[in-house]
Structures are given as C-alpha cells and as structure tokens.
Amino acid sequence: MSRRFTPSVVTANALLSGExxxxxxxxxxxxxxQQAALxxxxxxxxxxxxxxxxxxxxxxxPYLAAAKPGADGPExxxxxxxxxxxxxxxxxxxxxxxxCSG
Amino acid sequence: MYRYTEFDExxxxxxxxxxxxxxxxxxxxxxxxxxxxxxxxxxxxxxxLHAYMLRVAIPYGTLNSxxxxxxxxxxxxxxxxxxxxxxxxxxxxxxxKLGDVPDILDALGEVGMHAIQTSGNCVRNVTxxxxxxxAADEIADPRPVAELLRQWSTDHPEFQFLPRxxxxxxxxxxxxxxxxxxxxxxxxxxxQDGEPGFEVIVGGGLxxxxxxxxxxxxxxxxxxxxxxxxxxxxxxxxxxRRDNKxxxxxxxxxxxxxxxxxxxRIEARFAEIRAEWRGADQEILARIEQDFAPPAFxxxxxxxxxxxxxADPVFRAxxxxxxxxxxxxxxxxVTISTKAHGATPGDASADQMRVMADxxxxxxxxxxxxxxxxxxxxxxxxxxxxxAVHAALKAMGLATANVGLISDIIACPxxxxxxxxxxxxxxxxxxxxxxFESLGLEQEIGAMKxxxxxxxxxxxxxxxxxxxxxxLDKAGVESYQITLGGDGTEAAAIxxxxxxxxxxxxxVPAVERLVTAYLARRAGPDENFLQTxxxxxxxxxxxxxxxxxxxxxx
Numbered sequence: 333m334s335r336r337f338t339p340s341v342v343t344a345n346a347l348l349s350g351e352x353x354x355x356x357x358x359x360x361x362x363x364x365x366q367q368a369a370l371x372x373x374x375x376x377x378x379x380x381x382x383x384x385x386x387x388x389x390x391x392x393x394p395y396l397a398a399a400k401p402g403a404d405g406p407e408x409x410x411x412x413x414x415x416x417x418x419x420x421x422x423x424x425x426x427x428x429x430x431x432c433s434g
Numbered sequence: 435m436y437r438y439t440e441f442d443e444x445x446x447x448x449x450x451x452x453x454x455x456x457x458x459x460x461x462x463x464x465x466x467x468x469x470x471x472x473x474x475x476x477x478x479x480x481x482x483l484h485a486y487m488l489r490v491a492i493p494y495g496t497l498n499s500x501x502x503x504x505x506x507x508x509x510x511x512x513x514x515x516x517x518x519x520x521x522x523x524x525x526x527x528x529x530x531k532l533g534d535v536p537d538i539l540d541a542l543g544e545v546g547m548h549a550i551q552t553s554g555n556c557v558r559n560v561t562x563x564x565x566x567x568x569a570a571d572e573i574a575d576p577r578p579v580a581e582l583l584r585q586w587s588t589d590h591p592e593f594q595f596l597p598r599x600x601x602x603x604x605x606x607x608x609x610x611x612x613x614x615x616x617x618x619x620x621x622x623x624x625x626q627d628g629e630p631g632f633e634v635i636v637g638g639g640l641x642x643x644x645x646x647x648x649x650x651x652x653x654x655x656x657x658x659x660x661x662x663x664x665x666x667x668x669x670x671x672x673x674x675r676r677d678n679k680x681x682x683x684x685x686x687x688x689x690x691x692x693x694x695x696x697x698x699r700i701e702a703r704f705a706e707i708r709a710e711w712r713g714a715d716q717e718i719l720a721r722i723e724q725d726f727a728p729p730a731f732x733x734x735x736x737x738x739x740x741x742x743x744x745a746d747p748v749f750r751a752x753x754x755x756x757x758x759x760x761x762x763x764x765x766x767x768v769t770i771s772t773k774a775h776g777a778t779p780g781d782a783s784a785d786q787m788r789v790m791a792d793x794x795x796x797x798x799x800x801x802x803x804x805x806x807x808x809x810x811x812x813x814x815x816x817x818x819x820x821x822a823v824h825a826a827l828k829a830m831g832l833a834t835a836n837v838g839l840i841s842d843i844i845a846c847p848x849x850x851x852x853x854x855x856x857x858x859x860x861x862x863x864x865x866x867x868x869x870f871e872s873l874g875l876e877q878e879i880g881a882m883k884x885x886x887x888x889x890x891x892x893x894x895x896x897x898x899x900x901x902x903x904x905x906l907d908k909a910g911v912e913s914y915q916i917t918l919g920g921d922g923t924e925a926a927a928i929x930x931x932x933x934x935x936x937x938x939x940x941x942v943p944a945v946e947r948l949v950t951a952y953l954a955r956r957a958g959p960d961e962n963f964l965q966t967x968x969x970x971x972x973x974x975x976x977x978x979x980x981x982x983x984x985x986x987x988x
Binding site: 345347348349350351352388389392393409410411412415416419420421422423425426427 | 460461463466467481482483484485486514528529531532533778781849850851858860861864907910911912
C-alpha cells in the first residue's frame with residue numbers, strides 16, 4: 333500500500349552559498365519561502381523533484397518537504413523545516429539577517 | 435609546539451591545490467555532487483542545515499597565538515565573525531561559501547593547520563588532555579605522541595576507508611581530562627618499574643550504543659605504540675562490520691567478539707608486524723619531543739596575585755573557579771570560559787580570539803589550548819600576571835567565573851546548525867545557564883557537568899554528563915531525555931536514562947527540580963551532585979523529575 337501523499341514543497345541548498353532554497357511555481361530556485369510552490373498532487377510533486385535532481389549545478393540534495401498552505405505562502409509542518417526557513421536561534425543569522433537588512 | 439617541516443608544508447599545499455581544482459570542477463559541473471561529496475568531506479567541508487560548515491582540526495587542542503589570530507581573520511573575512519570550538523578540539527565555521535573554502539584552507543596552511551580527516555571513516559583529530567604539559571598531576575606530556583599519531587595517521591593509505599570513523603584520545607595524567615574511555619582507542623601514559631608506557635583502552639564510544647572502552651593491554655612499552663595501534667586498526671579494518679553503519683564502530687567489534695578474542699587477534703597481528711618497525715618512528719618522535727620542550731618558566735614573586743585576591747572579590751571568584759594547579763611553582767593554568775550566561779557554548783568572536791591570542795603571546799609563553807569542554811586555556815601563566823589577564827578577559831566578556839559549574843555546559847550545535855540533529859541544544863544550554871544565574875545558586879550547587887546532545891550521535895557527550903540531556907524528535911515535536919550519573923573522568927560511567935522525555939518548555943524546570951532535590955538531600959556542601967547520586971541512587975531524582983507518577987503510585 334502506498335503511503336498517503338502530503339502536500340509538499342521542493343527544497344534544497346544552493347550549491348555556491350549553501351543557503352536554503354525552494355522551487356517556485358515558475359521553476360526558479362528562490363531563497364524566499366513565500367515564493368515556494370506547494371504541490372498538492374503526488375505525481376506533480378514527484379515530477380518536479382525529478383526535475384530538481386537534474387539541477388546539480390545550482391542546488392544540492394533536493395527533497396520534498398511537507399507543508400501546508402498559509403496566509404503568506406506554504407508553511408512547514410515540521411519544526412526542522414521551520415528552522416531551515418528561519419535560521420539559527422542563537423544569532424539573527426541566515427534568513428533572519430536577510431530580513432533585518434531589508 | 436610542533437612546527438611544520440618542509441614536508442608538512444608541501445603536503446598541505448598539494449592537498450589544498452587538489453581541493454581547489456576539485457571545487458572548480460564541481461562549480462563548473464564537471465563533478466557531480468555524488469563525486470564531490472567524499473572529496474569535500476575528506477577536507478572537512480560539510481553541508482549543514484543553512485550553509486556549508488568547515489571543520490578545522492586543532493591537533494590535540496594545541497595552538498599558538500599566530501594560529502589563533504589566523505582563525506580570527508578567517509572568521510571575519512570568510513564567515514560571520516565567529517568560530518565554534520567543538521567537543522573534539524576542532525573549530526567549526528558555520529557559514530563559509532563553497533568558492534571561498536580553498537582560500538580558507540590556504541590561509542590555514544600558512545599557519546600550519548588543516549581540515550584533513552575531520553570527517554570520513556578514518557582516524558580523526560587525535561585529542562589530548564587540554565592541560566597537557568602544564569598540569570601538576572601529569573606523568574609526561576602526551577602531545578609528542580599525539581603529534582606522532584597525527585603524522586602517522588594522516589593520509590595513511592591502509593586506513594582511509596575504515597568501517598567507520600575512528601577517534602583516539604590520550605592523557606599523560608592519572609586524572610583523566612580527555613575522556614579516554616569514550617574513544618575508539620584511549621591511551622593513558624603509565625609507568626612500570628620506572629619504564630614509560632601506555633595503558634591501551636579500546637572500544638569506547640558514545641552515540642547510539644554507548645560503551646566504555648576496555649583495557650586491551652595494561653602496559654605497552656613506549657616504542658611499541660605505533661605498531662600496536664597499527665595492529666588494532668588493521669584488526670578492526672578486517673573484522674569491523676561494514677554491513678550496518680550503526681554496528682560498524684570498534685565498540686561493536688569488541689562487543690561481538692569479546693575482549694579476549696579481539697585482544698588475541700590484535701596481539702597476533704602485532705606479532706606479525708612488529709619487526710617491520712625498525713625505529714624510524716622513535717627517531718621522529720625524538721625530534722617531535724624537542725618541539726615540545728617546556729617553556730623557560732620564570733621564578734618571580736606572586737605578591738601581585740595575592741594582593742589582587744585580597745582586594746578584588748570578582749578576581750578572587752574567577753581565580754577560585756577558573757585556575758588549575760600548574761606543575762611549575764608560581765604558575766597557574768587559566769581556563770577562559772566561552773560560556774558567559776546566555777552565550778553559545780564554544781563560540782568565540784574574532785575580537786575575542788585576538789584578545790586570547792594577545793594574552794597568550796604576552797603572558798602565556800605563546801600557547802593556547804581548546805578543551806573538549808569547549809573552553810579555551812592559557813596553560814602557562816605566571817600568577818603575578820593573572821590580574822592583568824583577568825582585566826583583559828573581563829573587558830571582552832571572557833571572564834565568567836563558572837568553570838566546572840552548572841553553567842559550564844557542553845552543547846553540540848544541534849538543530850540550529852546540524853543536518854543530523856533531531857532537536858536544538860544551544861537554546862537549552864543558554865536557558866539553563868541563565869536560569870541558575872538568576873537563582874544565584876551556581877556556587878552553592880558546586881561541581882556539576884551538564885552535557886547536551888541534539889541527536890543520538892552524542893557529540894555533546896550527554897552519556898557522561900552528571901546530568902545528560904538528549905534532544906529527540908518525538909512525533910514531530912522536540913523532546914528531551916535526561917540521563918543521570920554519567921562521568922567522563924577516570925571513574926567513567928554511562929548515565930542512566932531517568933524516564934520519559936520532556937518537551938522543550940519543560941526541560942529547564944526539570945533540571946531545576948533535579949538540582950533542588952540534590953540540594954535538599956546532599957550530605958553537606960562538599961558532596962557534589964554526582965556523589966549524592968552515587969550515594970542515593972536514581973530514586974529520589976526520578977521522584978523529583980516525575981512528581982505526578984509518584985503521586986499516582988501513592
């Protein structure tokens with residue numbers, strides 16, 4: 333029996349910076365989680381992940397991460413993805429830094 | 435301290451040039467990630483949650499001021515202005531860019547440092563007592579042997595693809611500050627009939643299956659060290675399991691074969707290869723030993739120290755907790771706490787690194803150490819210089835008087851950085867430290883080791899914490915399991931799991947209940963938490979942790 337599909341985003345780390353990135357609806361890699369495309373269809377999600385895996389000159393280790401629709405784009409359902417989206421809790425580094433500097 | 439020879443320099447230069455070309459090929463698309471990954475890991479480069487992470491070895495935790503300054507420069511130029519000292523005497527940079535890493539490695543090479551074998555299934559950075567060469571209780575300085583091991587194991591063709599990673603720790607003192615029984619090989623310098631040698635311990639390790647190492651040879655003559663280590667690694671390479679990475683460490687080989695069987699295989703291999711070692715290693719060791727000749731300690735009055743102690747209670751508090759006895763009269767070992775209450779354990783800013791380097795140069799015979807407890811040590815400071823050292827540290831937020839106390843916490847990076855983590859460690863450490871500071875109980879509680887890991891791999895050594903905390907992912911929420919009674923010293927013990935885990939917002943109150951129970955039940959102020967635990971057992975502490983269950987049982 334196949335596992336029930338959970339709506340997901342495609343996420344990875346950028347090859348050069350290591351930064352967390354998501355796949356957008358127009359097939360771009362974006363550092364902004366709000367721009368991530370949420371795939372609610374299993375076949376489409378798998379197809380986009382397969383495509384992401386061919387993007388080895390841009391990203392490393394793409395995978396599907398469970399998410400749910402939110403007011404401002406897809407939101408993570410697991411705390412690990414929430415930390416990836418926010419950055420570390422001990423310093424305002426990573427994504428938080430980008431937000432602070434506008 | 436060991437100085438790189440032309441051979442060392444040429445070797446590092448060549449390795450760095452190779453890696454530079456590998457990075458270029460990865461960026462150009464000529465190498466896939468699958469091809470590149472093992473190459474970057476061989477050079478200490480991981481990809482973590484938010485960024486790359488570069489792990490740089492600080493061999494046996496020893497560095498000089500020029501090296502510390504270079505670490506500061508790297509932090510500022512290519513990272514976010516700080517570095518993180520780890521429980522394996524390494525430094526990690528959390529934010530390097532892939533394209534900058536070759537330049538970082540070249541900058542390290544300029545000061546005789548590298549990131550080789552800080553990852554992968556090979557012999558990792560050899561760790562040692564952070565008070566080596568300074569401690570009053572020491573038989574001999576273990577670092578020349580550690581350096582010999584570093585040279586021998588670096589790029590050793592037979593041992594680049596072991597079943598799993600392999601960690602060696604060495605101490606020259608009977609008071610074990612190197613956690614030797616939690617390493618794949620632990621070496622303790624001993625003497626027998628006036629002859630120097632080693633007690634050889636194998637099969638220790640924490641992680642998923644915590645085990646204390648067992649003595650495989652109670653006395654190994656000094657000249658037999660490398661052939662014997664080769665025999666252990668060769669035996670492990672042949673018989674260690676490769677079918678299951680969770681059963682691949684030598685501790686499992688020891689457990690499955692039994693000590694007698696493993697020992698007889700090691701001894702048989704040793705007998706086979708011993709004659710091949712014709713003494714070149716001992717000649718190299720003799721040369722290395724010259725580099726580790728003790729500094730010229732000065733004979734001077736300590737009046738300035740005595741006066742400062744009497745006049746300044748802040749200085750006295752710091753001196754009482756952060757100094758250890760030195761083997762030279764008039765000297766002290768200074769531990770610089772990286773654990774100001776609320777700070778990230780093990781982190782130091784570039785400015786802090788430079789001040790520590792300056793102090794080492796001016797007052798400390800140009801030596802610094804990194805401890806597995808994530809603090810920085812000035813091993814040789816004359817007592818008359820301590821007031822000046824303290825004042826300089828204080829100005830940089832580095833004079834926290836908490837070494838060995840409840841806020842001197844080991845914490846791995848956890849899920850704030852690490853891709854393997856299952857929960858956060860750093861904020862738990864920060865909150866525990868701040869909580870007990872606000873209660874004003876730290877001195878009253880006395881000696882206490884809290885160690886926190888953010889996953890089962892136990893980089894935070896939680897099994898050997900008096901109170902160990904393990905962060906797990908329990909059905910999608912962070913959950914923290916407590917172990918009690920662990921000990922990383924010569925009386926090593928693996929902590930016992932106390933019971934069900936605690937949610938993120940419950941863990942600090944749980945620790946507070948444990949401490950309250952200890953304070954209520956200790957025989958007196960001289961009995962520390964671990965001693966009380968050993969005297970009373972787990973029951974009163976479990977009752978404090980789980981008061982509701984006790985109520986139900988009653």
